[in-house]
Amino acid sequence: MSKSNKPGISAPGTAAFLYGVLKGNPVLVLMIGLCPVLAVSTSIFNAVGMSIAVAFVLIGSNVIISLVRKRTPGEIRIPVFIIIISTFVTIVDYVIRAYSPELYRQLGVFIPLIVVNCIVIGRGEAFAYKNTVKLSFLDGIGTSIGFFIVLFVIGLLRQLFGKGELLGKVIFSKPALIMILPPGGFITIGVLMGILTYYNLKKSKV
Amino acid sequence: MKLISKIISYSVRLTLLCSFAAGSLALVYMKTLPMIEYQKKKEEIEFGRKKVLPQASIFKEEENYVAGYNEKNEIVGKIITSNIRGYGGNIRLMVGMDNENKIIGVKILEQYETPGVGDQILDKKFLSQFENKDETDINFRKDGGKIDAITGATISSKALLKGVQEVFKYVKE
Numbered sequence: 505m506s507k508s509n510k511p512g513i514s515a516p517g518t519a520a521f522l523y524g525v526l527k528g529n530p531v532l533v534l535m536i537g538l539c540p541v542l543a544v545s546t547s548i549f550n551a552v553g554m555s556i557a558v559a560f561v562l563i564g565s566n567v568i569i570s571l572v573r574k575r576t577p578g579e580i581r582i583p584v585f586i587i588i589i590s591t592f593v594t595i596v597d598y599v600i601r602a603y604s605p606e607l608y609r610q611l612g613v614f615i616p617l618i619v620v621n622c623i624v625i626g627r628g629e630a631f632a633y634k635n636t637v638k639l640s641f642l643d644g645i646g647t648s649i650g651f652f653i654v655l656f657v658i659g660l661l662r663q664l665f666g667k668g669e670l671l672g673k674v675i676f677s678k679p680a681l682i683m684i685l686p687p688g689g690f691i692t693i694g695v696l697m698g699i700l701t702y703y704n705l706k707k708s709k710v
Numbered sequence: 711m712k713l714i715s716k717i718i719s720y721s722v723r724l725t726l727l728c729s730f731a732a733g734s735l736a737l738v739y740m741k742t743l744p745m746i747e748y749q750k751k752k753e754e755i756e757f758g759r760k761k762v763l764p765q766a767s768i769f770k771e772e773e774n775y776v777a778g779y780n781e782k783n784e785i786v787g788k789i790i791t792s793n794i795r796g797y798g799g800n801i802r803l804m805v806g807m808d809n810e811n812k813i814i815g816v817k818i819l820e821q822y823e824t825p826g827v828g829d830q831i832l833d834k835k836f837l838s839q840f841e842n843k844d845e846t847d848i849n850f851r852k853d854g855g856k857i858d859a860i861t862g863a864t865i866s867s868k869a870l871l872k873g874v875q876e877v878f879k880y881v882k883e
């Protein structure tokens with residue numbers, strides 16, 4: 505899955521970093537991890553909180569998986585990934601509960617559910633298990649940023665159209681309730697997917 | 711022989727990893743526990759105490775209960791928390807009472823009842839039955855009280871009732 509030897513991109517570090525943001529954007533291109541994206545992207549606050557939680561787990565587990573990869577035979581790699589990921593998720597769970605109960609109430613069950621988020625285990629399996637710690641770290645950051653951007657934009661759009669307010673200011677007096685409900689999430693993701701696919705296609709033609 | 715050494719090697723690796731994970735989790739747990747307890751308590755104060763005893767504005771913690779005072783520093787009531795075993799686990803509830811031992815409000819702080827069935831004890835309709843009642847009223851209708859149990863959630867209703875009765879018993883002592 506590493507795109508390090510693709511022509512046009514020189515440094516493998518930059519490639520690992522950029523892959524998760526654009527070409528391999530977890531949500532819009534690989535279309536994984538959609539469940540938390542749909543569920544918690546109803547406001548910017550939730551989106552940012554969720555992204556930070558996922559980023560911590562993703563970067564942490566990528567680094568640890570990469571560290572232990574030479575001592576992990578292929579047959580037991582999945583249990584190893586799961587243990588590492590769930591440890592990080594539990595840490596996040598405790599920390600959010602201790603320092604931001606407000607966020608904890610909002611995200612609720614979706615924090616423990618990061619354990620089964622395909623993005624985290626996907627990057628561990630496809631990238632960290634085969635690459636160095638440094639590259640895995642960069643891949644984690646890149647994928648996290650890609651996830652963050654998508655979640656932030658969806659959260660912003662849904663909050664704007666669904667609740668009609670932004671930064672405490674009322675913009676629409678009659679918001680479209682559907683945008684807060686699951687269909688609004690699907691519509692927003694669909695539109696964003698279209699835009700990014702168009703961009704990626706156009707770029708690959710050049 | 712080869713298979714056995716493989717099994718041992720894998721087990722050792724996984725055990726090592728797990729103990730490492732457990733160790734770091736224990737550390738984080740110990741570090742965050744006081745803060746989590748503090749947040750729980752704060753929530754209890756903000757969302758609980760003022761709901762079950764709205765007349766009071768200042769709360770003072772006594773040994774086993776919380777005394778509520780109004781602005782003139784007169785005691786207007788007390789709040790007692792109680793733990794009772796429900797259908798799915800522990801139910802923690804909070805009861806606010808005035809000086810005549812009449813219930814002002816009941817609030818459930820923690821419960822693990824079956825979603826959709828037992829957790830109907832959280833309904834306002836059920837909980838508001840307890841308001842303005844004194845000890846003799848706190849019983850099911852068939853037993854001479856004034857409380858209706860939730861259809862289909864008898865055990866959970868009973869548990870809550872018992873929890874409130876317990877509070878009365880405690881107040882008497």
